[in-house]
Amino acid sequence: MLYYLFRFLDQYDIPGSHMWAYISFRSLLTLILSLIISAWFGEKFIKWMKRRSIFETERDPSIDPFGVEKKGVPTMGGIIIIVSILIPVLLFGRIRNTYLILMVITTVWLGFLGFLDDYIKIFKRNKDGLKGKYKIVGQVSIGFIVGLTLWLSPDVVVRENVNVRQQNQEIVVKHKKEAVKSLQTTIPFIKNHNLNYSNVMSFCGKYKVAAGWIIFVFITIFAVTAVSNGANLNDGMDGMCAGNSAIVGVALGILAYVSSHIGYASYFDIMYIPHSEELVVFLCAFIGAMIGFLWYNAYPAQVFMGDTGSLTIGGIIGVAAIIIHKELLLPILCGIFFVESLSVIIQTQWFKFMKRKGQRVRVFRATPIHDNFRKLDTQLDATSKYILKSWPHRPFHESKITIRFWITSVILAALTIITLKMR
Known part of the structure; x- marks a missing residue:
């Protein structure tokens, strides 16, 4: 306003x-x-x-x-x-x-x-x-x-961006004069190409x-x-x-x-x-x-x-x-969210699969994955087996886990921006 x-x-x-x-x-x-x-x-x-x-x-x-x-x-x-x-x-x-x-x-x-x-x-x-x-x-x-x-x-x-090759063999990126409806989207890492x-x-x-x-x-x-x-x-x-x-x-x-x-x-x-x-x-x-x-x-x-x-x-x-x-x-920029979701899917689907075989087996100590790093052995279900029970070797403080996830997000965000320069 x-x-x-x-x-x-x-x-x-x-x-x-x-x-x-x-x-x-x-x-x-x-x-x-x-x-x-x-x-x-x-x-x-x-x-x-x-x-x-x-x-x-x-x-x-x-x-x-x-x-x-x-x-x-x-x-x-x-x-x-x-x-x-x-x-x-x-x-x-x-x-x-x-x-x-x-x-x-x-x-x-x-x-x-x-x-x-x-x-x-x-x-x-x-x-x-x-x-x-x-x-x-x-x-x-x-x-x-x-x-x-x-x-x-x-x-x-x-x-849309197009490439014009000049006499000195350098490629200069230019854009079409007309603005149009477009189904193109940026492909990470790949030079001079968009997905249509x-x-x-x-x-x-x-x-x-x-x-x-x-x-x-x-x-x-x-x-x-x-x-x-x-x-x-x-x-x-x-x-x-x-x-x-x-x-x-x-x-x-x-x-x-x-x-x-x-x-x-x-x-x-x-x-x-x-x-x-x-x-x-x-x-x-x-x-x-x-x-x-x-x-x-x-x-x-x-x-x-x-x-x-x-x-x-x-x-x-x-x-x-x-x-x-x-x-x-x-998937790169929101890699943390992606891994959190993937950990839950793996945990639930594997547990259901093994339960049909009459076994109670889980992959992680806890999901979403951030909970896996703070779960104590005494808090685990005694009736279940855990494939990654020994990872990590000890629980971490909540603030340490959070800051390390932030650092990972910074790395992923930087990588996302770098993909543009790689193009």
Whole structure:
């Protein structure tokens, strides 16, 4: 809203109003305001929650083997994150921008879905929360809406990158003059090539473009659902998910900025996406909200984000990557979320497989994988066998596990950015 006000004032040469045309200026303002809101509102929210004793009564008191009491800590802290994102974005963003609208809808949609889950756990005293099938329906629905909008909206266009060989044999990357609907996406590590979903569906003949868009919608649904669930599983230690997500947000912000700048897009040999600079504003609000939330969520946590926060965080990351055509980078960038999900799948499927043979065998001490590093031998199920019972040799403190996961996220984020230079 303030963007449109100051752009109007710029017509009358009001000093300083021209600054609002710069994406860097608005992005930094957004990040600062998001930090301030999360710090100020977070304190008020935590006090309010404590006065009303709003916390998960079913939380496992033995979750921390080092003696820190987890029971009684307020949850639903994801509300702090959502408020800290939406207010700066609505103030400093171009709210008529299609990409920004999609990000706001994703935030509200998945925030509400997570809120329902937390509400059932806290107020209905049902530790299982919202049934899994309803969560999946909600995640699939927003993925479908995003994918369909990117398919049908005339405002969603790109200028594809092409290579022009000059006389000195140097290859200069240029972009087509016309902006078009495109099914191309960036392939990591591979130079001078993008993946075109319509080419994948070339066996459909004259319907290959339509088939390519259908595949794109399905990939959008999968990306949003997978990353959202991965973030949800990663939210198991104080500061874990918020820290990892802030790092991922920085990487996505860089990718969004270079994709929205034709000079940088040419340098990195990626598609130029007009108007995607508003994603930078949103992602700066996202980063500020994550860092501000860490003020209260770092070990020992004063508040938990709950599904209200974790489902929203994953959805934001997935949709942002889809918009800038970098969804194939998600397995690298969100490697922590991927491994967390994979550990749960391996654990449950192997246990079911061995149970059919009359044996109770698990692979890890506990899943998601971060729990494997803090589980004491005395906390293991005596009736089960563990393939990796001796790994690790001893449990680690929660804060050490969290920081090591953050370091891993930094490495993965750096590797994601490096893949562009490798191209």
